[in-house]
Amino acid sequence: MPERKRTRAVYLGSLKIGDFAPISVQSMTKTDSRDKESTLKQIRELEDAGCEVIRISIPDEESLENLKDYVACSSVPVVADIHFNHRLAVGAIKAGAHGVRINPGNIGDKSKIREIIEAAKDAGSLIRIGVNAGSLERDVLKSHSAPTAEALVESAIRWVEFFEDEGFFNFKVSIKSSSVFVTYKAHLLLSERTDAPIHLGITEAGFGEYGVVKSSVGIGSILMAGIGDTIRVSLTGEPVREVRVGYAILRSLGLREGVEVISCPTCSRTKIDVETLAQKVWRRFRHIRRNLKIAVMGCEVNGPGEAREADCGVAGGKSYSLIFKKGEIVEKVKNEEVLDALERVIEELTNG
Numbered sequence: 001m002p003e004r005k006r007t008r009a010v011y012l013g014s015l016k017i018g019d020f021a022p023i024s025v026q027s028m029t030k031t032d033s034r035d036k037e038s039t040l041k042q043i044r045e046l047e048d049a050g051c052e053v054i055r056i057s058i059p060d061e062e063s064l065e066n067l068k069d070y071v072a073c074s075s076v077p078v079v080a081d082i083h084f085n086h087r088l089a090v091g092a093i094k095a096g097a098h099g100v101r102i103n104p105g106n107i108g109d110k111s112k113i114r115e116i117i118e119a120a121k122d123a124g125s126l127i128r129i130g131v132n133a134g135s136l137e138r139d140v141l142k143s144h145s146a147p148t149a150e151a152l153v154e155s156a157i158r159w160v161e162f163f164e165d166e167g168f169f170n171f172k173v174s175i176k177s178s179s180v181f182v183t184y185k186a187h188l189l190l191s192e193r194t195d196a197p198i199h200l201g202i203t204e205a206g207f208g209e210y211g212v213v214k215s216s217v218g219i220g221s222i223l224m225a226g227i228g229d230t231i232r233v234s235l236t237g238e239p240v241r242e243v244r245v246g247y248a249i250l251r252s253l254g255l256r257e258g259v260e261v262i263s264c265p266t267c268s269r270t271k272i273d274v275e276t277l278a279q280k281v282w283r284r285f286r287h288i289r290r291n292l293k294i295a296v297m298g299c300e301v302n303g304p305g306e307a308r309e310a311d312c313g314v315a316g317g318k319s320y321s322l323i324f325k326k327g328e329i330v331e332k333v334k335n336e337e338v339l340d341a342l343e344r345v346i347e348e349l350t351n352g
């Protein structure tokens with residue numbers, strides 16, 4: 001597991017972020033925030049998927065009107081996403097949002113940012129300082145000639161110092177570029193300069209497989225460097241997928257507890273439908289909240305050996321399959337009994 005860098009603790013409602021708290025998984029509603037019914041439906045879907053922080057765009061007064069109901073109906077902290085308009089940010093905090101995400105660079109005058117800070121102080125809300133390549137201050141851009149990693153960090157640290165000088169510390173920072181490499185480099189530099197918790201994401205990652213891969217490489221490489229306290233995978237498409245991918249990234253690095261199903265790539269020795277069985281295994285055991293690696297292997301000859309590091313698993317045969325635990329074969333069962341046999345072994349492992 002990557003060794004995490006210590007950051008200070010901040011609070012989004014009752015959710016602790018930083019100081020080695022579990023890395024939380026966020027997503028964002030994609031409905032029109034003025035449309036209460038569809039937004040509430042999406043909030044429920046995200047909660048069901050295990051999303052731990054829900055961000056909602058508040059682009060206008062009508063959306064702001066609905067925000068208190070979104071906060072009231074959500075069982076997880078709600079962050080209002082605000083651009084340009086500091087009054088909406090102050091209004092969102094007063095409406096009960098647990099946090100606001102602002103890009104100080106597009107809010108304008110510092111007095112407006114001070115108003116947001118004061119409102120957050122009064123309400124105990126969190127502010128996410130979002131810096132991105134598209135909205136760097138003119139002087140920063142001029143001195144670096146391009147939105148480089150160094151330019152992003154200079155802008156972020158400028159705001160970190162501003163917030164701290166105002167006596168406000170309940171904030172986290174995000175820096176975004178659609179370039180994976182620039183984002184990676186910027187995070188290494190940023191974590192040297194501040195102990196504020198860091199929100200990770202790769203902006204405009206795209207859609208489908210490419211979006212998942214780009215997010216996983218970007219977020220994964222930064223997590224591997226020990227950096228990151230909360231993540232959001234940004235994908236075009238339904239937000240529940242962002243949550244699933246977020247957890248998969250964290251589980252693949254051993255950074256969140258949970259079940260990991262590994263399966264062999266299959267080859268000419270394969271005796272069972274590995275993909276279908278792996279999906280069934282995942283659905284049956286995904287609720288278990290502790291680290292457990294379950295292997296689904298396509299043949300009895302190489303399967304148990306190749307999956308030796310798994311906690312338990314199945315190696316499929318034509319009619320019968322082998323069930324193994326910690327590398328040792330413990331049962332031979334009919335193929336239709338595989339899931340029940342695995343459950344027995346998992347009970348021994350989790351209760352033992």
Ligand code: SF4
Pocket residue numbers: 264265266267268269270271297298299300301302303306
């Ligand atoms: S476990 Fe068996 S079926 Fe799967 S890839 Fe290895 S040799 Fe092939």
